[in-house]
Amino acid sequence: MGKVGKIARRTFLIGSAAVLGGVAFGYVMYKRPAKNPLLDGLGEGEAALTPYVLINAEGVTLITPRGDKGQGAYHVQAALIAEELDVDLDKIKVDPGPPDAAYYNTALSAEAVPFAYYDEGVMAETLRDVMDAPMKFLGMQITGGSTTVPDAWEKLRVAGAVARETLKAAAAEVSGINVTALETGEGRVILPDGSALTYEELAPVAAGLKPVNKVRLRAPEEWRYIGKPMKRIDIAAKSTGTQDYGIDVELPDMVHAAVRLNPRRGGALNGFDAQEARGMRGVEAVFEIPGGVAVLADNTWRAFRAAETVECDWGPADYPDEQAEHWQALAESFVSDRQDSRQRDEGDVEAALGDAPIEAEYRAPYLAHAPLEPINATVWVQEGRVDVWTGTQVPRFAQSHVAEICGVKADQVHVHVLMMGGSFGHRLEDDVVIRAAQIAMQAGGRPVKLTYSREEDTRQDFLRPAGMARMKGAVGNGQVRALDLHVAAPSIMASQMGERQGLPMPGPDMTIAQAAWDQAYAIPDYRVTGYRAPRLAPVSSWRSVGASINGFFHEGFLDELIHAAGADPLEERLRMCFHEPTRKALEAVGEMASWSGPRPEEGVGRGVALVTSFGVPCAEIVEVRMTELGLRIERVWVAAEVGRVVDPVNFDGLVKGGVVFGLGHAMLGEITFADGRVEQENYDLFEAMRIDQCPEIEVRGLENGDKVLGIGEPPVPPAAPALANAIFAATGQRLREMPFSKFVDFA
The missing domain is CATH 3.30.365.10 (Aldehyde oxidase/xanthine dehydrogenase, molybdopterin binding domain)
Known part of the structure; x- marks a missing residue:
């Protein structure tokens, strides 16, 4: 094709991408x-x-x-x-x-195309390029x-x-x-x-x-x-201790706010009695806001205490009341009319599975984000101007929503983005900014600082969705021959970007089968199907999004198949891996751990997992030891291919933090519902890994690829399956559901 033809095709594709994004602009404006x-x-x-x-x-x-x-x-x-x-x-x-x-x-478009990370063909690269257009036009x-x-x-x-x-x-x-x-x-x-x-x-x-x-x-x-x-x-x-976060904002004449919101998310407030709250020290006002009640006081603690005393008549949620009903909804989603995607379908899976396949069902629970800094926002509504101080990952969405609430133009809303004390995806939501703006509209021109209590933060969180996988496989001649993975989960994108941000949602939700269909394994008969479960509890992105679930499903069951084949967990993965940079990550982690098999000594087990997410192949080996007090995670080795390590010190910290985050939630993390309400409202019930449980972690950043990639999320998905596989090697017990503490004790 000549140069003119190439330009014409690119112009057409970018124009098409812009229309897909809901904006009718063309190539000339894109290049401007x-x-x-x-x-x-x-x-x-x-x-x-x-x-x-x-x-x-x-x-x-x-x-x-x-x-x-x-x-x-x-x-x-x-x-x-x-x-x-x-x-x-x-x-x-x-x-x-x-x-x-x-x-x-400019990098968001890479995850929006239906091509695996290792596909560098003309169509894949062209579509990645042109999908930048709607990102630019939508800002x-x-x-x-x-x-x-x-x-x-x-x-x-x-x-x-x-x-x-x-x-x-x-x-x-x-x-x-x-x-x-x-x-x-x-x-x-x-x-x-x-x-x-x-x-x-x-x-x-x-x-x-x-x-x-x-x-x-x-x-x-x-x-x-x-x-x-x-x-x-x-x-x-x-x-x-001098770093300022959103929670540190102080302004003259500022009033502090707390909220009491329906714990059955999305349910109505039928009525409330705030007589006791209104008489408490420091309380200035109590009034209704959409979905609950707001309290204004002279400091945050008094606002919290007053909000707790408000007696509310809550309406029901629009999702199932009990956790068992959530699992049932997922189990009933493995049907053809709920099929959302089938991005991988190679060979003849049905014939390869035969009459006696190896089968398993895996589960991953809801999880809260639970950052250390509770979510907060300060909003000051003045004549013709609104100022917002908050930590946010979506400042333009926040600006737009506040403008709508306050009846001003978007350029009259000044969002001052502050350092965040953690997020893990929580601050991709701007609900706290919306509520702070609603409250500030009734504050008589005074700045309002809204802080959620830890309990309110957890009750109102947009959770990582629960997910379920049903899998079948077959082995032969010491090798994995067939893998058929079916995964069901609610749609993060429909919930996060569709319902709450009003953006168009064409095509499948790529997060449902993320890091399952696009792994660089050559298995003769290989199929991955995603099913969109009905809307259940409100959900959103959680560190590594769909990969946090599917890494466990895919690598856990693959380990079962490798064991059934009588093969070595590392060697069989290396045999199947066809993408050279990904293979080098596996080779590197094996070298780092001096891999000699899943049971290097009595009472010790090692597990391998390789998960590529956000284009980054990340291989991990976890070593556990059986003790009188329970299983102890002793060492973890991690190798990740990112193309270029910008800062080795920061890279090392991000990888180690991701491993601890992934291991801790696999061990202990779970959100469940009863009577439509979250049962784990604070850290005493939604536990994290303790410092004395933290293993020694060794990290290696690889620079073999030609694309520069990020490392904030990729270390999380391999942690859970590597731990589960290590526990199997040490004990013979196969774990197919998180958190693992339901089934084993940890020292």
Whole structure:
């Protein structure tokens, strides 16, 4: 096909993608650079050379629009800009910037296409490329899906380089020296005689220049930061207790709010009696809001205590009351009219299974996000302006919803995004912002800080969905020959993006069978089918989304088949793996653990799991030991292929945190319902791994692939199956349901 034909096809595809996203724009508008939101309201002497670099007399501020929920997002984004801008990380400031379409996430589209991560064919790569169009047209400024580094990798380095070259152009204009004779370093343009002009001095001149967009990115051998161990830019503040989070917001004349919401999610408030609450110390008002009651008081604790005394008549939920009914709904979803997807169907599965297949049913429970910082938001409604202070992963959604509630235009809502004390997907929801805005509308122009109690936070959480898998398989000649996986779960996307954000939901929900259909195994007869269960409890994304469930299902049952075949768990996975970077992750983890089999000694078991999620092959080996007090997880080895490790220190911490998160929830985590209400309302019942249970963890980041990927979520999915497989090796007991503490004791 000629060049004209290629351009025409691409133009058509991007136009089609835009229409699919609900926006009728075409290729020309897609290619048009985004307007720089920092140019609005610039002060004298300030320069916003790109949407990511702001310079004034006080110094250099780097805009880091992906939210930081503890994963080091601000740090990594700043390092990528600083690498090209030639500024020192300890001398800059960071700011998440305003909500704006210019900060749309370019990497989100990778998970939206029906092609496996290892498929690098023309159609797969083209569709990944053009699916960027609806993300841009819709202005999808979202933090999630382990996309911070993939989104930022080229974009932010280019932003830094553009700012650097524009500042050099300004220095050339001031000094009369040709730009080719100028260098940069430590936030200065260096002249041939060794003298220098600071970026702050040059900002007023640079502000009047057209940005220099033709730039060269530096080669790896020139890097000062990328790939080198760094001290995170937030480490001092977090170590000294001076880091500000949403919960720390304090404003003059601020009033504190708490809510009492229907614990049967979505149910009505039929009536309430707040006589006792209104007479309590510090309470200023009690009034009805959609779905519950709000209390205003002079501090948060008094608002909490008053809310607890309000007697409410709650209506029923629109989902089943009892947990057994939720499981029954899932069990009844394995029917043809609920089939949502069949992305993999190879060979002749029915013939391969024969009359006596190996069969199993696996279950994964609801889970809460339970971040340490309870969700909160502060909203101040003034004449013609609304300000919002909160930690959020979706600032533009929050802005839009607040504008609608307060009856103002979106650009009159100023969202100040703050550091988050954890999220795990919780802050992809903006319900706390919506409720804070509803309350602020009745606060007489005073700023309102709404904080959920731990119990209210858990009761009102949008949970990780419960899921169920029914699987069959066959083995022969010491090998896995057939695998037929059927998984049923409610739709996260229909709940999260459809119902609550009003976005179109064409096609299947890719999260239902995520990390099941797209694994790089060559099994002769291989089928994966996803079933969309009916809407049950409200659900949302939880760290690693569908992969957190399907990694357990797929790798747990695959281990059963490998055992039935009499094969080695690591060697058989290596034999089946056809994707070289994925295979290298398996080889690396085996080398790290000095793998010699699932039972290296009496009373010790080792389990292997390989799960690729968000394009990242992540292999883990877990070692457990039987003790008099129960099973002890002693060691974990992890190898993950990410293409490029930006900061080895941050990478190591993210992987270890993901392993602990995955293991702890596999051991102990469960949310159940009774009378339509969550039964585990606080940490005493929704437990986490204790520090004395934490194993030694060894991490290796691999850089064999040609795509730069994120690591925030991929270590989570392999943890549960690797632990289950290790427990089987040590005890002979096969665990097919989480949490495992229902069936074994942990020391």
